[in-house]
Amino acid sequence: MMIGEVAKIAGLSKDGIRHYEKLGLITSTARQAGSKVYRDYDASVLHTIEQIRGAQHFLRLSLNEIGPLFKALEDTPPTDAQRLEYLKERLVVVRKQILSLREVEDHLSGKISRLRKELARARKLVASPVAGSECRDPGNTRPPKSPPRRTAGLGAYRSQQVQID
Numbered sequence: 001m002m003i004g005e006v007a008k009i010a011g012l013s014k015d016g017i018r019h020y021e022k023l024g025l026i027t028s029t030a031r032q033a034g035s036k037v038y039r040d041y042d043a044s045v046l047h048t049i050e051q052i053r054g055a056q057h058f059l060r061l062s063l064n065e066i067g068p069l070f071k072a073l074e075d076t077p078p079t080d081a082q083r084l085e086y087l088k089e090r091l092v093v094v095r096k097q098i099l100s101l102r103e104v105e106d107h108l109s110g111k112i113s114r115l116r117k118e119l120a121r122a123r124k125l126v127a128s129p130v131a132g133s134e135c136r137d138p139g140n141t142r143p144p145k146s147p148p149r150r151t152a153g154l155g156a157y158r159s160q161q162v163q164i165d
Contacts, residue, residue: 001041003028010049017041023067025052059090060097 007014020026021039026048028039051070055061061069078086 001043001045003039003041006041006045006049009046012049020049020052020063023063025063025067025070060094 003014003017007017010017017026021028026041026045028041028045031038031040052063052066055066055069056063
């Protein structure tokens with residue numbers, strides 16, 4: 001198969017195929033066609049590419065980690081016990097990554113919640129300003145100053161209270 005056909009079937013770019021070959025993950029043979037030399041790929045590279053992508057996605061391995069692993073598997077196929085041990089080790093790594101991502105998620109969720117409350121408070125202040133006070137900047141989260149109190153005549157003004165959620 002020509003590189004374009006392999007790329008199309010595998011869902012990769014031609015550069016991606018060349019990169020896999022440069023890393024030694026797949027191989028091709030030179031084929032002479034007139035004065036030009038083309039790379040010819042065996043159909044088995046499609047299976048290899050599928051395995052590479054599975055290792056990247058499911059085992060979270062980098063291409064640099066996959067090469068030596070595939071080479072070792074090719075040289076000495078692992079026993080079932082070795083495969084089990086390897087998968088258990090990968091599971092530990094994945095669980096640590098999940099914990100780390102949950103910490104990031106919690107941090108981001110907390111920030112979003114605080115910002116939503118600040119925006120809601122700012123909108124509320126802009127929508128109904130305290131009598132006699134100037135318009136507030138929605139980005140300003142400080143509470144407004146209380147208006148001066150009057151002791152005679154119209155009664156005392158009460159300052160508007162802002163609820164903090």
